Amino acid sequence: MGFVLRLIVSFALVAATWNPTAFSFVRWAMDTPGQVPLKVLGGLVLLALYVVVLTAVLRGIGVLGVILVLGVTAAAAWVLVDWGWLRLDNPGAVAWVAILALSLVLAVGMYWGILWRRLTGQVETEDQPGT
DSSP states (O other): HHHHHHHHHHHHHHHOOOOOOOOOOHHHHHOOHHHHHHHHHHHHHHHHHHHHHHHHHHHHHHHHHHHHHHHHHHHHHHHHHTTTOOTTOHHHHHHHHHHHHHHHHHHHHHHHHHHHHHOOOOOOOOOOOOO
């Protein structure tokens, strides 16, 4: 259940930031006149969430891991296009696939440490100053 929860949270974060519907922070901030303090607050909250999540992802799988997971998801999307299950002439569907791909990268990155411990039985530790 841990990975699914991380995937849902990642998907919610990415989709809340931008999606092809009218219900996203970017669309709201661009289309709503005024309310600058609320827009700044919303943007800073999203930025803080991304900093936390991206820190966990980069510690978990690193830049190479992000590239590999993106490559796998891009190849999976290519297969869906090749089989006719995803059409590139539907920009909304392509956007949702991209949001899902980014969500998968974030979820895998946040879950990697747990998965690594389960697969190998090894525990990662960080050096503590003064010990």
